[in-house]
Amino acid sequence: MEFKVRLNTQGRPPLEATAAFSAQSVLLGLTGPSGAGKTTLLRALAGLEKCAQVNVSSYRRSSPRIMMVFSEPCLFPHLSVEENLILARQYSADSGASLTTYTALCHCEHLLGRAAVSLSSGEAQRVALARALASQPDILLIDEGMGAIDSATRRAIISGLKQYATKTQLQVVLVSHDISDLALYADELALLEAGSLVCAGQVARVLGHYATETSLVPCLSLLEGKATDPDPRYPYHRFLCEGQVLYAHSRASFEEHVRLVVDARQVSLDKMDVNQSTLVNAFACQIVSMDTLSDAELRVTLRQGDTTLYAIISHLSRDRLGLTAGDAVTARFKLC
Numbered sequence: 001m002e003f004k005v006r007l008n009t010q011g012r013p014p015l016e017a018t019a020a021f022s023a024q025s026v027l028l029g030l031t032g033p034s035g036a037g038k039t040t041l042l043r044a045l046a047g048l049e050k051c052a053q054v055n056v057s058s059y060r061r062s063s064p065r066i067m068m069v070f071s072e073p074c075l076f077p078h079l080s081v082e083e084n085l086i087l088a089r090q091y092s093a094d095s096g097a098s099l100t101t102y103t104a105l106c107h108c109e110h111l112l113g114r115a116a117v118s119l120s121s122g123e124a125q126r127v128a129l130a131r132a133l134a135s136q137p138d139i140l141l142i143d144e145g146m147g148a149i150d151s152a153t154r155r156a157i158i159s160g161l162k163q164y165a166t167k168t169q170l171q172v173v174l175v176s177h178d179i180s181d182l183a184l185y186a187d188e189l190a191l192l193e194a195g196s197l198v199c200a201g202q203v204a205r206v207l208g209h210y211a212t213e214t215s216l217v218p219c220l221s222l223l224e225g226k227a228t229d230p231d232p233r234y235p236y237h238r239f240l241c242e243g244q245v246l247y248a249h250s251r252a253s254f255e256e257h258v259r260l261v262v263d264a265r266q267v268s269l270d271k272m273d274v275n276q277s278t279l280v281n282a283f284a285c286q287i288v289s290m291d292t293l294s295d296a297e298l299r300v301t302l303r304q305g306d307t308t309l310y311a312i313i314s315h316l317s318r319d320r321l322g323l324t325a326g327d328a329v330t331a332r333f334k335l336c
C-alpha cells in the first residue's frame, strides 16, 4: 500500500504524510500522541476529508475499495446485528457470501440475533468490525475501533484478522494507542507526530525511534525468533532469539515465528551467568549506551546480534553494579 496525503486549509492543523509499505505487509500499525492527526489521516484516506489531496493505491488494485471503522461503532440501532451485517454484505462483490467467516473472526457469532442497540461497547465494536469485513474492502482502516474490547479477545481478533488479510490480500491500517498490540502483530509500524509521519517501517526500528527520539511512553523492545519444540509441561512457548532460548506466553507450533514485546521498566540487569531468579528470561547482551532520562532514571541500550533491548534502571543500580558501556551483562525479564 502506498499513500500520499496533504491537508492544508485554514483553521485546521496541517497534515502531510507519504508512505510506501511493502507488498508483503498486510497489517500496518499507526500510532502517535493525541491530536497528532491519526483520525484525520484515516478520514482523508477514506475520502471523508473533502479538502485533502489524497493518492492511495494498494498492490491489489489501483483504485482500492476502502472501508473505515471508527471508535464509535455507528451500527444501525433499529436493526439486529444480523441485519446490520446483511446490509453491509450487499455492498460486497459477493453478496451471497456466508457471514460466518466475519462473525467467527470478530468473536460475535453469539450476537447475531441481538438488537444492535442492546450491545455493550466492546460487543458493538466487534460487530462494527465484522460489518466492515462483510463489505469485502481492499483496504480496511481501523481507528481505535477495538479499544473497548478486552485485551485477550482483542489480541485474538487482531491475530485472526492478520491471517485473514494474508489469505485475501486485504490490507489493514490499525490505529491504536496500545503500542504492545501493534508491536506484537503489525508487519510495519508508523509514528505520526504533529501531522507528519516521523518514522515508518520495520517494527523494531520504529520502536527504537519511539524509545530514543521521543518522550512518549512506554519504552518497548521487540525480541523475535522461531519456536523450538514445545515443552508439554508448561503453557508457554520457547523460541530462539540470537541463538538464546527465551520464553513467551501461550503456545506456538515448532518453527512458528514468535514475537515478545518487552517493557524497558520490566528488565533487570546483572553480571551473573546462572539464572537463579524467578524471572525466567535471561538474555546475554552488551551495553551499547546509557542515557540519562531524569535525576532518578537512565535508559540502557543493549545489543546482541541484530537485536536491541532497552532497560530503564536507576542511577543507584548503575553505580552499585559499576555498569559502563561495553560491559557484558545478562538482561532478565518475565514472560511477557
Ligand SMILES: Nc1ncnc2c1ncn2[C@@H]1O[C@H](COP(=O)(O)OP(=O)(O)OP(=O)(O)O)[C@@H](O)[C@H]1O
Pocket: 011, 012, 013, 032, 033, 034, 035, 036, 037, 038, 039, 040, 041
Ligand atoms: N474539523 C476540524 N476542524 C479543525 N480542527 C480539527 C478538525 N478535526 C480535527 N482537528 C484537529 O486536528 C488535530 C488532529 O486531530 P485528530 O483527531 O486527527 O488527532 P488524533 O491523532 O486522531 O488524536 P487522538 O489520538 O486523540 O484520537 C487536532 O488538533 C484536532 O483538534
